[in-house]
Amino acid sequence: MTFFWSTWITVLSFMCWAGILGVLLMVLKYKPEVEEDGTTGHDYDGIREYDKPLPKWWLVIFFGSIIWGIAYWIFFPAVFPKHWDGIATVEIDGKTVPWTSHNELNSDLESNNKVFTDNFEKSILANADASGATKTLASLAEMQATMRRSESPPADLQTQIDEKTAELAPYIEKLAENPNALKVGSRLFLQNCSVCHGSNAKGATGYPNLTDNDWLYGGEATNLLTTLHKGRVGGMPAWRDQIGEDGVRAASEYVLSLSTNNGDKNNGELDKNLVAQGGPIFQQNCALCHDKDGKGMISAGAPNLTDNIWLYGGERETVRNTLRYGRAGVMPEWETKLGNERIMLVVAYVYSLSDRGAQTANASIPANTTAPKAAAPAATPAT
Ligand code: HEC
Ligand code: HEC
Numbered sequence: 556m557t558f559f560w561s562t563w564i565t566v567l568s569f570m571c572w573a574g575i576l577g578v579l580l581m582v583l584k585y586k587p588e589v590e591e592d593g594t595t596g597h598d599y600d601g602i603r604e605y606d607k608p609l610p611k612w613w614l615v616i617f618f619g620s621i622i623w624g625i626a627y628w629i630f631f632p633a634v635f636p637k638h639w640d641g642i643a644t645v646e647i648d649g650k651t652v653p654w655t656s657h658n659e660l661n662s663d664l665e666s667n668n669k670v671f672t673d674n675f676e677k678s679i680l681a682n683a684d685a686s687g688a689t690k691t692l693a694s695l696a697e698m699q700a701t702m703r704r705s706e707s708p709p710a711d712l713q714t715q716i717d718e719k720t721a722e723l724a725p726y727i728e729k730l731a732e733n734p735n736a737l738k739v740g741s742r743l744f745l746q747n748c749s750v751c752h753g754s755n756a757k758g759a760t761g762y763p764n765l766t767d768n769d770w771l772y773g774g775e776a777t778n779l780l781t782t783l784h785k786g787r788v789g790g791m792p793a794w795r796d797q798i799g800e801d802g803v804r805a806a807s808e809y810v811l812s813l814s815t816n817n818g819d820k821n822n823g824e825l826d827k828n829l830v831a832q833g834g835p836i837f838q839q840n841c842a843l844c845h846d847k848d849g850k851g852m853i854s855a856g857a858p859n860l861t862d863n864i865w866l867y868g869g870e871r872e873t874v875r876n877t878l879r880y881g882r883a884g885v886m887p888e889w890e891t892k893l894g895n896e897r898i899m900l901v902v903a904y905v906y907s908l909s910d911r912g913a914q915t916a917n918a919s920i921p922a923n924t925t926a927p928k929a930a931a932p933a934a935t936p937a938t
Contacts (some may be wrong), residue, residue, distance in 0.1 A: 565633075565634050568624075568633075572621070572624065575621075576621070579617070582609075586606075587606050589606050593605055593606075594606075629641065629642060630642055630643045630654075631643055631654060632653065632654070632655060640653035640654075641653060641654055645658050645659050645662040646662055647661050647662050647665060648665070668894065671896070671897075672896055675896045675900075676689050678735070679730070679733070679735055679736050679739065679900070680726075682733060682735055682736075683726075683729045683730050683732070683733035683735070683736055684729060685726040685729040685730060685733075687726065688723055688726040688899070691719060691722045691723055691726075692723070692895055692896065692899075694719060695716065695719040695720065695723075695895055696895060698712060698715055698716050698719060699716060699890070699895075702716065717781070720777070720780050720781060720784060721777045721780070723776070723780060723895075723899060724775070724776035724777045724780065725776075726899065727776035727779070727780070727899060727902055727903050727906055728776060728906070730899060730900065730903035731903040731904075731906040731907040732907075733903075736900055736903055736904075737903065737904055737907055739900050740900040740901050740902075740903050740904030740905075740907075741904050743893070743897055743900055743901040743904070744756065744901050744904050744905070747889070747892075747893065747901070748901065752764075752765055756905065756908050760866075760867060760868060761866060761867060761882075761884055762884070763866060763884075764864070765905050765908060765909060766908045766909060766910060767864060767909070767910055768909060768910045768911070769858070769859060769862060769864045770853060770909075771787070771789070771851075771853065771856045771857075771858055771866075772787055772853050772856050773853040774906075774909050774911075776902065776906055778853065779902045779905055779906060780898065780899075780902055782886060783888075783889045783890075783893075783898045783901065783902055784888065784889065784890045784895075784898060785888050785890065786885070786886050786887050786888030786889070787856060787884075787885075787886040788883055788884070788885050788886070789856055789882055789883050789884040789885075790855070790856065790883060791844075791857070791877065791881050791882040791883065792881050793878075793879065793880050793881035794806070794840070794878045794879065794881070795878070795879040795880070797840070798836055798840060800879075802836055803875055803878045803879050804829055804875065805829045805830075805832035805833035805836055806833045806836045806837055806840070806841065806878055807829075807833070807871065807874045807875045807878055808825055808826050808829035808830045808833050808871075809829070809830050809832075809833025809834055809836070809837050810833070810837070810849070810860050810874055810878075811825055811830075811869070811871065811874060812825055812830045812833075813849040813860050813861045814860060814861060814862065814863055814869060815861070815862060815863040816863050816869075818863070818865070818869035818870070818871065818874060819865075819868070819869040819870045819871070821870060822869070822870065822871045837849070843855075844857035845857045845858075845859075845860055848861065849861045866882075866884065867882060889901075
């Protein structure tokens, strides 16, 4: 609250309090003249007024509430909060701090979290034979806290955090086979992730499907943990200024030629000339991230363009727009929102969803040729 508003409320409260007290004192002092029959002589529609003292119970409640109000002012930062913190306190992080609604919320969150963490360690980790993770989690949390507190963290701290995070990977694999952990993980997914990735995790335009075996940033437990901890921002540059509209059309046609099914069944036959022109443009500008054969690179978050899985769509015009204006999908970070334990559970859930069988199957399929398929259009029936 700003200084003005707290002053305003304090002044109003004091005025109200003084006013009520004044009225009460006045009433107590006022002694009306009483007639012989004990009434004041006032008569309203036949109802005659006696001079009786206020009932005791009423006075007790009245003074009680005044005392209550004063106690409240002493306990809580009600009077000029800038100067008086109140004597009430809460515990945060083992430290006793003055009560504020904000501190109380944090304290509650912390104790809830403690209940969750204890539960996580005692039932979920132990149950999944993954208790070894407890020590790693503790030192990871310590490093993260140092990172958050210090203004200029030691240069290698982030590397250490990454290494610690990677140490959790084997436990993710264990959790991914534990029904108990998956149940909690799936709830966390529904609460936090389904808005973007869909309740079945199959994604939508711009939001990757997490159940297939196509990964922008890698589908191993370590990759997933890093994605969740730090978040990701896709970095597909805009190309129109660099290679011109003609370049965009040629490179797009080449991209479609890489993909199975020419990108989309509605694209029809590809323009062989454009594909031929697009090849060199691709090698010069795009291979850096999407690799020479267009299979993508997880270090750049650049998708594989040779399959038929599209983040933004494989229709000719959509691909052209991707090239013209660039793309920058944002996956938020979850480290501060969910914490390491919940991240482990939701990652285990995602890990369990992804189609790991397809990984081995895919690896055995010969690499999709870089030679433009349009050279042999009959090989790709438009179905
Ligand atoms: C605000 C929308 C949003 C929410 C909420 C969200 N994500 Fe994402 N997520 C994205 C986007 C967008 C991407 C793709 C980023 C890119 O294009 O580079 C992504 C990428 C990912 C990836 C990487 C996929 C790959 O192919 O490598 C994973 C894994 C992931 N999200 C898991 C989750 C989980 C688990 C949650 C819940 C804790 C979550 N996401 C919540 C938007 C979201
Ligand atoms: C600096 C690295 C980089 C370069 C260079 C680059 N890309 Fe990309 N590209 C990406 C990233 C990262 C994404 C994913 C964007 C996202 O996740 O939001 C992407 C996405 C795309 C997509 C969308 C794929 C889909 O599934 O919808 C196409 C198509 C594409 N790039 C084609 C190209 C072409 C053609 C070039 C060269 C003219 C090129 N890219 C150059 C990094 C790059």
